[in-house]
Structure formats: C-alpha cells, structure tokens
Amino acid sequence: MTTKFAETEQRTAYVGRPLDRLDGTAKTTGEARFAAEHPYPGLTHAALVHATIPRGRITAVDTEAALAVPGVIAVLTHENAPAMKARRPTGLPNMDALVVGTTVNYLATDEVHWNGQPVAVTVAETPEAARHAASLVRLTYVELPAVVDFAAEERNAVPQKGSALQSARAGKGDAPAALAAAPVTVDLRFTTPPHAHNAIEPHATTAVWDGDRLTVHEGSQNIAWMRRHLAWRFGVPERGIRLLSPYVGGAFGGKGMLWAGTLLAVLAGRATARPVRLALSREAVYHTVGGRTPSIQRVALGASADGRLTALIHTSVARTGRVGGNPEQITSASKHLYDSPNIHLAQSIVPLDLLPNTSMRAPGDSIGTFALESAMDELAGELGLDPIELRMRNEPARDPLGGKKLSHRMVREAYALGAERFGWRERDPRPGSMRDGRWLVGMGVATAYHPSMRLPGKVAVRLSADGGVVVRSAFHEMGMGTATALTQMAADELGVPLAAVRVEYGDSDLPPGPLAGGSAQTASLAAGLVEAVGKLRRSVLALVRRAPGSPLRGLRPDQLEARDGGLYQGSQGETYAAILARAGRDHLEAEGGTGLLGFVVQAVRESRSWVRAATGAQFCEVRVDRDTGEVRVSRWLGVFDVGRVINAKTVASQLRGGIVMGLGMALSEQTLVDPRTGRIVNPSLAEYHVPVHADVPRIDIHCLDDPDPTMPLGLVGAGEVGITGVGAAVANAVRHATGKRITDLPITLDKLLPL
Structure with missing residues (x-):
C-alpha cells in the first residue's frame, strides 16, 4: 500500500493478521502488576471520606474516634492537610490543566460542591483500618441551596460555548421553515440517563515520595499530562516524577482525567512520609469519578415524498458540574451523516451541583x-x-x-x-x-x-546490531492491544521478524505518547513510527555510502524494500546487522511524531481539507x-x-x-x-x-x-x-x-x- 506517510511500498507479513495480544499471558497468569499491586516497604493504605450534602460548608470535623482505631496513622482534612496548589488556567503552555476532573482543590477548602465529594482521607497500616476509620469521621455542615435535578432544570439551559475542538452550533439554510413546508415529517424528543464508569479495575494509586522525587503507579490514559500536572500541584520538577502505567485494567475515558483519588494519595504520601496506596471501592468510583452526561434531545426531520431530506434539526441539552465537566458533541454525527439543504444543530448545557461529567466511550x-x-x-x-x-x-x-x-x-x-x-x-x-x-x-x-483524528505524541525506534528493534513510547495499554499492533507495524516497516521487536510503554520516562482517547492512539503512534523508521533508513544509507562495495550504495530509500532483517533491491541487499557491524555501530536510533504545537498546526491544516x-x-x-x-x-x-x-x-x-x-x-x-x-x-x-x-x-x-x-x-x-x-x-x-x-x-x- 502506498500513502504519503510511507516512503516505500511494503509487503505486509504481520499487519492485518489476527495475532494474540503480546501482553495476554502476563495478564491471564497474574504476572502483570496493576496500580494497586506494587509492594513497598512500609506501605500504608488510604481511604476517602465523602460529603453527604450536595452543597455547603464544613463547620466542624471530629476525627477523635477515627484516630483511635488501631493502625491509623493520620486523618487529613482541610484543617491539617499540607498545601497543594490549585489547578492553573488552561492554555497552550499548560494543556495539562485539561486532565483535571474538577476545579476543586481537595482538602484546601471547607466548601462542598456535590454529594459524595471527598472531604477527608484516612491513612492506616491496613486497608481495613483505613476504611473503618473513614466511617468514623464526623463532619458538621451548613447546607446551601443546591440545584441537582437535571430534568427540572431543562428550562434554564444556556447555549453551549463553542471551542477550537468542538462547535456548539452549526447549520445552513432555514431548517425550521423547511420542516414546516415538508410533506412528510417526524419530530421526536429523546432522553438518555447519566452513565457511570465501571472498568474492571477500579481507580487506584500507589504513591511513593523520596524527598522531592515522586513515583506514582496509576492506571492512566494520559501519562504525560498527568505527570506534568502533578508536578504543578505539588511544586516539584516534572523530571523528578515518574508515572508508571504499564497495565490498565480497562478504561473508557474515566482514567484520562486526574481525580481526587490520585491527588489525595500523593498528598497523603507527602504528609506521612510513607508510601501510600489508595484503591477506590466501586462505590467511591461513582462518587469521585465523573461519567456520561444525561441528555434531552430533539430530532426533527422533513422529507419529500420520495424520501429526500429537506430539513434536519438536532438540538440537545446536556449537564456539566458547576466545578467542572466537559460538554459533549451530541449533535456531531448530524453534521456529517445525511445530505440536506437545510440543517440546524444547537447544543445547550445546564450546570448543576453534581460531580462533573467526563468523557465516556464515544462521548x-x-x-x-x-x-x-x-x-x-x-x-x-x-x-x-x-x-x-x-x-x-x-x-x-x-x-x-x-x-x-x-x-x-x-x-x-x-x-x-x-x-x-x-x-x-x-x-x-x-x-x-x-x-x-x-x-x-x-x-x-x-x-x-x-x-x-490524530494526537500529539512521540515514538523512538532503536535498531541494534544484533537485528533487534526496540520501540519506545509512553503510550497506554488498556486492553485494546496497542502494544501488539505497534509490534506488527514496526516489524513490517523494518522488515524484521515479529520476535525481533520489543515495545516499551506505560512509563513517563519514555518519549511522551499520545492520549489514549478519541480512538486516536494507534493512528498517532503509527505516524510517529513511520517517521522514525524513515529516519532510520536514511541513517542506514548514510552508513552504506561510506562502505565500499555495498550493494546499496547510491540507492534512495524509496528504491529499497525492507525485508529479511535488512534493506534490499530485488535479490541484492544487506542486513541491518551487517551494515551496523561494518560501521562499528552497536545501534541506530530515531524519533518521530509531533509535539503540541506541531499537532495544532497539522490539525488546523488538515481540517480545511478533509472530514x-x-x-x-x-x-x-x-x-x-x-x-x-x-x-x-x-x-x-x-x-x-x-x-x-x-x-x-x-x-x-x-x-x-x-x-x-x-x-x-x-x-x-x-x-x-x-x-x-x-x-x-x-x-x-x-x-x-x-x-x-x-x-x-x-x-x-x-x-x-x-x-x-x-x-x-x-x-x-x-x-x-x-x-x-x-x-x-x-x-x-x-x-x-x-x-x-x-x-x-x-x-x-x-x-x-x-x-
């Protein structure tokens, strides 16, 4: 297949084949360790205390009974927790602010913004002691008026603001007039309820401080931005934080954001100077991690007698939290699926005193x-x-x-x-x-x-003198088989056996990978991989030019085929191992992909040409x-x-x-x-x-x-x-x-x- 992204026409040996996932054995035998399974000396356990009112202020905290539980080390509240910076405004220099699920600065305020908001955290020697202590924390509140009924608030919906990534209104022609004139019409009201994230692995964090250095084990869909944001919140250098997420037990958008469990685990680790693990219960996930917004929609269609659409109207009302939440592209498909001379699309939102919603599969x-x-x-x-x-x-x-x-x-x-x-x-x-x-x-x-779509991310490819290939990127494996697909692509692009390729991922010390969202991770990695392989081929040919007698001398990359562990033109060619050995090199390495600025430029350019x-x-x-x-x-x-x-x-x-x-x-x-x-x-x-x-x-x-x-x-x-x-x-x-x-x-x- 030839595209503008590939330098040569490739015969595929592995792409397209139904290969087993390379991480399958580790996951099915228990060898794989998830975020809540990493042992550390002196490991402690944390549990959250949740607010029981929808909106108000905490006027008193009683932790005496909780502190009396054997094994309890600390009970952190807004009265005694170490300082943590608030979320900074979102902008191109600090896009990491987008990964924060809410604007709440946990344990730095006495304010309650939704029923279930984490308002305290207990730390103990065992998870049982931490959970029991959490049940004994007594909070007194003054309640404030709260708005929590989505259906009742439909009449107060306001037009959604558009953004560079999502338009809230679109249209052409005069859809209401065309609907009124259409010989055949339907006009329907639809409602959908909120949905909760239920990944097989509930959210969990293991946080370990060593001075100002921090190691975090986390099931994440967005390693790079989470690392950057943790550095901001806790005032430490980004290079001093290592976020490890090699295995993610399912994620459909909920693990793309930084929620209270992660922040409070890290905060508790700093406060106690001990490694801390905070594994959310299933119930705590519902109260702490956002889900899909409910919706109220109207779709009205007008058509001629032969079935040609003359009018398409699609409007929606969705929910956000008053302290966060992302509007959804509910009318997006109606922009693209059907031809009509008259289209009207509009999205509205209702801010409520509820846990902010977040992305959930195909938001x-x-x-x-x-x-x-x-x-x-x-x-x-x-x-x-x-x-x-x-x-x-x-x-x-x-x-x-x-x-x-x-x-x-x-x-x-x-x-x-x-x-x-x-x-x-x-x-x-x-x-x-x-x-x-x-x-x-x-x-x-x-x-x-x-x-x-494609998202910003980097891929590094190392070609060794022994014929081995290592592909490195801090991408995310949530069960969809990305590591296996990348192995197949790399093997075909370089013409090496599948067994010769090793993929390293899920570690913030690697080149920053793309967010696992928008069905974009594999395509984004493929772009970086193809670019890196192209650079490697040029480096290989640069070595060949200095090697007398090589059958590859004078040839361009687009004249060569990658196969059998090397580069060939017909029956003439050499293996990578032979080329690197002659040059006295033990490896060659190249990186491909785009950073944030390059991604924005690319996205704007391509959006003008294609859908x-x-x-x-x-x-x-x-x-x-x-x-x-x-x-x-x-x-x-x-x-x-x-x-x-x-x-x-x-x-x-x-x-x-x-x-x-x-x-x-x-x-x-x-x-x-x-x-x-x-x-x-x-x-x-x-x-x-x-x-x-x-x-x-x-x-x-x-x-x-x-x-x-x-x-x-x-x-x-x-x-x-x-x-x-x-x-x-x-x-x-x-x-x-x-x-x-x-x-x-x-x-x-x-x-x-x-x-």
Missing part, C-alpha cells in the same frame, strides 16, 4: 446517534421506505456542512454487505408481524459514526416477550469501515466490546440520582446493571479493511465507533417487533408494557 456520538438514527427509522416508517434505502437516498458525496471532501467513506458498502449477511430481505416491514411462539421478533439497523471518520452499519435482531415485555437481543452483525486493519483479532474485539457497552446503554444502564439530595443511589454493580454473558448474543464483526489514503498506514480508529448506533439499532428493532417507539433509554419493561 456525545453514542447518545447523539441514538436520537438521530431512531428518528431516521421513524421517518422511514412514515414514508413507507425500507430504513436502509432511506439512508442510501440521503448518503452525501461531500460533507453536508461546508462541502469538504470525505477522506474515506464506505457506508454504502457496509450496508450492502451487512444486509446480505444478516438476511435483511427476510424482514417483513410491518411492525409486530414477525413472531416465534410467544416472542415478537424485530430487526433494526443504524449507522455507526465516529470522527477520526475523516470511522463508519459502520449495525444490524440487530430482538425478541420481545409479548406477556412480560422482556427484551432479548438474539442476533447482531456490525460491518465497519475503520480503514486498514492492523490486527484482525484485536480490532474485532474492540468493536465487539463497544457493541456490548452499547447494549448496556440501550437496555439497562443508568446512574440514578436523587433529585432532592443529588446523591447517587445505585453506586454498585448490584444495582447499576451492566450486560452479562446471558444478555449478549453472538456478535459477528466484519471490517471492510480498506485503507484511508490520508491517514498513517491507512488506519482510522476503532475504539469508539463500535458503540455508536447501537442504542438506535436496538430501539429500531424493538419498534419493528412491537410497534412502540421508545425514545427514553434504557428500554425497560415499564416503557413497553402493555404490549
């Missing part, structure tokens, strides 16, 4: 596509058109807003293949017409969409019990365009995992917030229902595996597109099975009965 797009794709299905019913046909009639040739080129778009191909494989022609379009005994059977589809995205077609079959309303997803097929597939097994796993998470969003997941007190009332997996094996059918995945010519090695990103469209595909299948359009997630029995 905005996951819930935004639920509304848009449900409305498209409803419009198909009004028109008497097949839902796939309606989508194909409105598939754009260029981006609907602005007219930019689509760098890579295979939605038509995804639907065509999916319809054939899923047996879509067997679907009787009449709602409630397909039955199997007591089960009502329904089939639904939806389009998956997630923007594609990039991963896309797909989601096919769902459900069975609904006509007596009880029980919904069972019985079949699933996802056909995706994620550009070039680096590892067929890990890509399928990522997409399958996103679909499973989407099934939870569609059928069971919701964070329940008491509208009187702001307290989360279901903070455990016993009451917050994620999908289990019995809820998940066989999920078939197919990738079109067609490279995007504008991306490094042609890959686009697969981590988040899998969840998009899932909620709508389920809702559309339920609509087909029962005749009922559910616009309020999750789809529970009470919303379906009576049938």
Whole structure:
C-alpha cells in the first residue's frame, strides 16, 4: 500500500493478521502488576471520606474516634492537610490543566460542591483500618441551596460555548421553515440517563515520595499530562516524577482525567512520609469519578415524498458540574451523516451541583446517534421506505456542512454487505408481524459514526546490531492491544521478524505518547513510527555510502524494500546487522511524531481539507416477550469501515466490546440520582446493571479493511465507533417487533408494557 506517510511500498507479513495480544499471558497468569499491586516497604493504605450534602460548608470535623482505631496513622482534612496548589488556567503552555476532573482543590477548602465529594482521607497500616476509620469521621455542615435535578432544570439551559475542538452550533439554510413546508415529517424528543464508569479495575494509586522525587503507579490514559500536572500541584520538577502505567485494567475515558483519588494519595504520601496506596471501592468510583452526561434531545426531520431530506434539526441539552465537566458533541454525527439543504444543530448545557461529567466511550456520538438514527427509522416508517434505502437516498458525496471532501467513506458498502449477511430481505416491514411462539421478533439497523483524528505524541525506534528493534513510547495499554499492533507495524516497516521487536510503554520516562482517547492512539503512534523508521533508513544509507562495495550504495530509500532483517533491491541487499557491524555501530536510533504545537498546526491544516471518520452499519435482531415485555437481543452483525486493519483479532474485539457497552446503554444502564439530595443511589454493580454473558448474543464483526489514503498506514480508529448506533439499532428493532417507539433509554419493561 502506498500513502504519503510511507516512503516505500511494503509487503505486509504481520499487519492485518489476527495475532494474540503480546501482553495476554502476563495478564491471564497474574504476572502483570496493576496500580494497586506494587509492594513497598512500609506501605500504608488510604481511604476517602465523602460529603453527604450536595452543597455547603464544613463547620466542624471530629476525627477523635477515627484516630483511635488501631493502625491509623493520620486523618487529613482541610484543617491539617499540607498545601497543594490549585489547578492553573488552561492554555497552550499548560494543556495539562485539561486532565483535571474538577476545579476543586481537595482538602484546601471547607466548601462542598456535590454529594459524595471527598472531604477527608484516612491513612492506616491496613486497608481495613483505613476504611473503618473513614466511617468514623464526623463532619458538621451548613447546607446551601443546591440545584441537582437535571430534568427540572431543562428550562434554564444556556447555549453551549463553542471551542477550537468542538462547535456548539452549526447549520445552513432555514431548517425550521423547511420542516414546516415538508410533506412528510417526524419530530421526536429523546432522553438518555447519566452513565457511570465501571472498568474492571477500579481507580487506584500507589504513591511513593523520596524527598522531592515522586513515583506514582496509576492506571492512566494520559501519562504525560498527568505527570506534568502533578508536578504543578505539588511544586516539584516534572523530571523528578515518574508515572508508571504499564497495565490498565480497562478504561473508557474515566482514567484520562486526574481525580481526587490520585491527588489525595500523593498528598497523603507527602504528609506521612510513607508510601501510600489508595484503591477506590466501586462505590467511591461513582462518587469521585465523573461519567456520561444525561441528555434531552430533539430530532426533527422533513422529507419529500420520495424520501429526500429537506430539513434536519438536532438540538440537545446536556449537564456539566458547576466545578467542572466537559460538554459533549451530541449533535456531531448530524453534521456529517445525511445530505440536506437545510440543517440546524444547537447544543445547550445546564450546570448543576453534581460531580462533573467526563468523557465516556464515544462521548456525545453514542447518545447523539441514538436520537438521530431512531428518528431516521421513524421517518422511514412514515414514508413507507425500507430504513436502509432511506439512508442510501440521503448518503452525501461531500460533507453536508461546508462541502469538504470525505477522506474515506464506505457506508454504502457496509450496508450492502451487512444486509446480505444478516438476511435483511427476510424482514417483513410491518411492525409486530414477525413472531416465534410467544416472542415478537424485530430487526433494526443504524449507522455507526465516529470522527477520526490524530494526537500529539512521540515514538523512538532503536535498531541494534544484533537485528533487534526496540520501540519506545509512553503510550497506554488498556486492553485494546496497542502494544501488539505497534509490534506488527514496526516489524513490517523494518522488515524484521515479529520476535525481533520489543515495545516499551506505560512509563513517563519514555518519549511522551499520545492520549489514549478519541480512538486516536494507534493512528498517532503509527505516524510517529513511520517517521522514525524513515529516519532510520536514511541513517542506514548514510552508513552504506561510506562502505565500499555495498550493494546499496547510491540507492534512495524509496528504491529499497525492507525485508529479511535488512534493506534490499530485488535479490541484492544487506542486513541491518551487517551494515551496523561494518560501521562499528552497536545501534541506530530515531524519533518521530509531533509535539503540541506541531499537532495544532497539522490539525488546523488538515481540517480545511478533509472530514475523516470511522463508519459502520449495525444490524440487530430482538425478541420481545409479548406477556412480560422482556427484551432479548438474539442476533447482531456490525460491518465497519475503520480503514486498514492492523490486527484482525484485536480490532474485532474492540468493536465487539463497544457493541456490548452499547447494549448496556440501550437496555439497562443508568446512574440514578436523587433529585432532592443529588446523591447517587445505585453506586454498585448490584444495582447499576451492566450486560452479562446471558444478555449478549453472538456478535459477528466484519471490517471492510480498506485503507484511508490520508491517514498513517491507512488506519482510522476503532475504539469508539463500535458503540455508536447501537442504542438506535436496538430501539429500531424493538419498534419493528412491537410497534412502540421508545425514545427514553434504557428500554425497560415499564416503557413497553402493555404490549
């Protein structure tokens, strides 16, 4: 494959193959150590004390009983904790401020900003003693008026401010007038609840001070910026902090931010001069780590009698915390998915006295596509058109807003293949017409969409005289197989055996890697890897020029093929080992990638030319019990365009995992917030229902595996597109099975009965 990112046309020996993850053995045998599993002499344990009011001030603290617990070393509150700097303003020189989940300066203030805010930390010789002591800390408050009811505050929503990364309003034409004039319309209101992060590894930190030097073991999605921010908060040089995160037990955005657990573990370590481990309980994660915002959405569509869209309106109201939180790109997919001469998109927010929300797998797009794709299905019913046909009639040739080129778009191909494989022609379009005994059977589809991007990050590649290759970058392995994919890419780019490549990652002492977010990590690393390999080839040829008799003398990099552990033109060439040995060198090393400024320049330049995205077609079959309303997803097929597939097994796993998470969003997941007190009332997996094996059918995945010519090695990103469209595909299948359009997630029995 040839792209502007590759210097030569490569034969791939490893890219695309379904290889097992290289870290799989360590994780399945227990060899891998996560953040809460590193032993240190004198290790202590910490536990958090959480506020029990939504807003107010602490007027008194009683720690006597807590300090009396055997093994307790300290109880830190705002009255006795060491000073910690507040978060600094965000700007280009200090982008690390973006990784802070809230603006609260923990234990430096008597203010309470949400119900569950950490307001004290206990430190003890054992975790049991720390937890018991935390339960004995008594706090007295003066309560202040708090606003915590999202639904009641919809009327007070304010327009969301736009940013360089996200526009809050967009449009063209006169969508309200076109809607009013359209012969066929739908106008629907959708709601989605808050969602909580439930990674298999709850957040944990092990912090060890040695004078002004700090070692932190942390499950992180953003090592570089977290390190930089810890240096600021604790007033120590960045080079004196080492943040280690080789294994992350799952993360979907929640570990991209710096939350109270990390900051207070480091603070407690400094206060006690002992190593401290703070492992959050599952309940503490709910009260301390932000999740997905709830939403209220309106999607209104107007169409001509032949199914051509004449108006598309998508508006949203979302929630942020009064002390932090990120607005979501809820209407993003509506900018790009369908051609219409009149489009109006607008996002609003409601600041509340609640734990700030944060990124969660496909933020905005996951819930935004639920509304848009449900409305498209409803419009198909009004028109008497097949839902796939309606989508194909409105598939754009260029981006609907602005007219930019689509760098890579295979939605038509995804639907065509999916319809054939899923047996879509067997679907009787009449709602409630397909039955199997007591089960009502329904089939639904939806389009998956997630923007594609690259982020700043560096990759260093070392080529040794023994033929070995070491790839080094402080990237993050959260279970998606990035280290394995990078090994495959490096082996192919340099033409060496897979076993010759070793990848070092998850350590802030390495070159700074990209944030693991936005489905951008692998593409960002690929760009740096290709650049570093290009520099290495030029260095190798520079050595060859000084070597009489070399068959490579006088050749350019683009005339050579990397294979068999060296560079060749046809049958003539030499191994890297031979070239380096002749030159008396034990290794060559090069670095590729971009820093923050280079990334910004690149992003601005490319945004003027292209719209990039991963896309797909989601096919769902459900069975609904006509007596009880029980919904069972019985079949699933996802056909995706994620550009070039680096590892067929890990890509399928990522997409399958996103679909499973989407099934939870569609059928069971919701964070329940008491509208009187702001307290989360279901903070455990016993009451917050994620999908289990019995809820998940066989999920078939197919990738079109067609490279995007504008991306490094042609890959686009697969981590988040899998969840998009899932909620709508389920809702559309339920609509087909029962005749009922559910616009309020999750789809529970009470919303379906009576049938």
